[in-house]
Amino acid sequence: MALSQEELHWWAQNAKITVEDGGLHGYLVLRSELLQEEKLPELSFAGLSEFLRLNGITYGIDMVACQQIVMNPRGYIDARARIASGKEQIHGQNAQIEILVDNEPDNTPRVLEGGRVDYFDLGAVRTIYRGQILAKRTPPTEGIAGISVSGATLVAKPGRDTRLPQGKNTSVSADGLLLVADSDGHVSYAPRENKINVFDIFEVKGDVDFSVGNIDFLGSVLIRGSILPGFKVVAAGDIEVLGNVDGATLEAGGDIQIRGGVQMRNQGAIKAGGTVRVRFLQGATAEAGMDVLVRDSIMHSHISAGRNVLMEAQKSVIVGGLVRAGNEIRTRTLGSPMATPTEVEVGVHPHLRIEMAEIHAKLKELHLNIDKTKKALAMLDNMAGQNPLPPDKQQLRQSLSLTYDFYLHEEEELMYRRSEIEAILLDTRQAKVYTLEQIFAGVKLTLGQNVMFVRDPMRGPLFFEISDGEVVARTTSHNGR
Incomplete structure (x- = not known):
C-alpha cells in the first residue's frame, strides 16, 4: 500500500507514541476503541515509519516489530510495543x-606459650x-x-x-x-x-616524667616505660607505650598502641588519626580515626572510633559512658546487671561530622574573602579602563590576582573533601553492634538516626542492625561473624 495522507491521519488518530527511560526507548500503543471495529485498514511499513519520524523517532527503529504491527495491528491494540531502542551511554569510571x-x-x-594470645603483637x-x-x-x-x-x-x-x-x-x-x-x-x-607519611622514630628509654618532659615530635614515638599524670606526648606519626598511661594526653597522626592500660581520672585524653590499641580503658576519653581495639574492658569512658570498636577477650565488657563507632562495635558483654546507663552509637562517624562543620565554617569565611577580592579587582579594572594604572596600583592588582587564584584553589580543595565526607555519612549499611554473650538493661543503642533502649537482659550471641528504619536484634554465630 502506497504512503498516503489518509494512512498518516489514521496513525495520528489511533496510535500514541511515548519515549521513556531518558530517551532510550520508544513505545507504540494502539487505542483500545479499535477493538470495536470489525475491519482495520491496510497499513504499510512506510506509513508507520513516517508516523514515527513525525513523532521524533529517528534512531534505533525495530524494523521487525514495526513490520509485525502493520501486518497484524489488532494484536497490538491497547498493548505497549517497543518500536525503537537507543544506544545507552556508558558513564566513566572513577579513578x-x-x-x-x-x-x-x-x-x-x-x-604465646601456654596458649595465651597477645592481641597487641600485630606488626604495627x-x-x-x-x-x-x-x-x-x-x-x-x-x-x-x-x-x-x-x-x-x-x-x-x-x-x-x-x-x-x-x-x-x-x-x-x-x-x-x-x-x-x-x-x-x-x-x-x-x-x-x-x-x-614516612617518619623517623623518637625513642624514650624509660618513663615520660619530669626527667623527660612533654614530647612533640614530627615522627613516631616509642616509650619503653609509662606516661605519668599531667604529661603530653604529641607525634605526627605513631605512639607506642610499653607501660601504662595515667592521666596523660596522647595525640598521634597515626596509631597509638599502649601495651598496658589507661586510667584517666578525669584528666588527659587519647587521640589518634589511625587506630588505638590498649589493654583497658577506665574513666578515659579516646578518639581514633580508624579503630579502637581493647582487650579487656571499657569502663565509664567516652570513646569515638571512625570505623570500629573491637573487644574479643574472653571477659571483654563495656560498662557505663558513651562508645561511638562509624561502622561496628563488638564486645562479649554490654552493660551490667545493675543496669548501669551505657550508651553505644554506630554509623555516626563523629570525627567526620566535626570535620564537616569545620569545612562549612572555612567555606563561609572563604566566600567572603573571594567576594571582597573580586570587588577590589573589578574596581581596579574599571580604573584601568579610563586611564592607565599607576605602578603602585598595577602591583596591587597583581597581588590581588594571585590572592584570588589562591582562594579559588583552596575552595576547590574544601569542596572536594566535603563531597568525600558526604558520601561516607550517607552509607549506614555497615552499622552494627555485636554482643557475643549478654546485653543488660540500661543500654541505649543508636544506629544512624535510629534508637533502641534495652529494658530486659538478652543472651547472645546477638547483633543489632538497621532494618526497615528501626534497630532490630538478630542471632549470629558464636564468633559473631
Whole structure:
C-alpha cells in the first residue's frame, strides 16, 4: 500500500507514541476503541515509519516489530510495543587508588606459650625504604556517549578523579600514577587526612616524667616505660607505650598502641588519626580515626572510633559512658546487671561530622574573602579602563590576582573533601553492634538516626542492625561473624 495522507491521519488518530527511560526507548500503543471495529485498514511499513519520524523517532527503529504491527495491528491494540531502542551511554569510571602499605590490624595475633594470645603483637611497625611504591592510581575514564531514539546525544558523565595520598617524605611520579617514598623510615597511613607519611622514630628509654618532659615530635614515638599524670606526648606519626598511661594526653597522626592500660581520672585524653590499641580503658576519653581495639574492658569512658570498636577477650565488657563507632562495635558483654546507663552509637562517624562543620565554617569565611577580592579587582579594572594604572596600583592588582587564584584553589580543595565526607555519612549499611554473650538493661543503642533502649537482659550471641528504619536484634554465630 502506497504512503498516503489518509494512512498518516489514521496513525495520528489511533496510535500514541511515548519515549521513556531518558530517551532510550520508544513505545507504540494502539487505542483500545479499535477493538470495536470489525475491519482495520491496510497499513504499510512506510506509513508507520513516517508516523514515527513525525513523532521524533529517528534512531534505533525495530524494523521487525514495526513490520509485525502493520501486518497484524489488532494484536497490538491497547498493548505497549517497543518500536525503537537507543544506544545507552556508558558513564566513566572513577579513578582508583590502591594502597600498597599495610595499615590494617593483623587478624592472626601471635600465640604465646601456654596458649595465651597477645592481641597487641600485630606488626604495627612498618618499615619503608627509599624508592618503595606506597600507592598506585588508576586514572578515571571519560565515558562513552549514547544516542536517544530521537537521534540526540546522551551525554556520559566522566569519571571523577582522585589524588594520591601524598604526605611527608613521599613524592608523586611524573606520570601521576605512583606514590613513592623519598627516604627510609616508618610508614603511617592516616585515612582521615588521606595521607601516607614516612617518619623517623623518637625513642624514650624509660618513663615520660619530669626527667623527660612533654614530647612533640614530627615522627613516631616509642616509650619503653609509662606516661605519668599531667604529661603530653604529641607525634605526627605513631605512639607506642610499653607501660601504662595515667592521666596523660596522647595525640598521634597515626596509631597509638599502649601495651598496658589507661586510667584517666578525669584528666588527659587519647587521640589518634589511625587506630588505638590498649589493654583497658577506665574513666578515659579516646578518639581514633580508624579503630579502637581493647582487650579487656571499657569502663565509664567516652570513646569515638571512625570505623570500629573491637573487644574479643574472653571477659571483654563495656560498662557505663558513651562508645561511638562509624561502622561496628563488638564486645562479649554490654552493660551490667545493675543496669548501669551505657550508651553505644554506630554509623555516626563523629570525627567526620566535626570535620564537616569545620569545612562549612572555612567555606563561609572563604566566600567572603573571594567576594571582597573580586570587588577590589573589578574596581581596579574599571580604573584601568579610563586611564592607565599607576605602578603602585598595577602591583596591587597583581597581588590581588594571585590572592584570588589562591582562594579559588583552596575552595576547590574544601569542596572536594566535603563531597568525600558526604558520601561516607550517607552509607549506614555497615552499622552494627555485636554482643557475643549478654546485653543488660540500661543500654541505649543508636544506629544512624535510629534508637533502641534495652529494658530486659538478652543472651547472645546477638547483633543489632538497621532494618526497615528501626534497630532490630538478630542471632549470629558464636564468633559473631
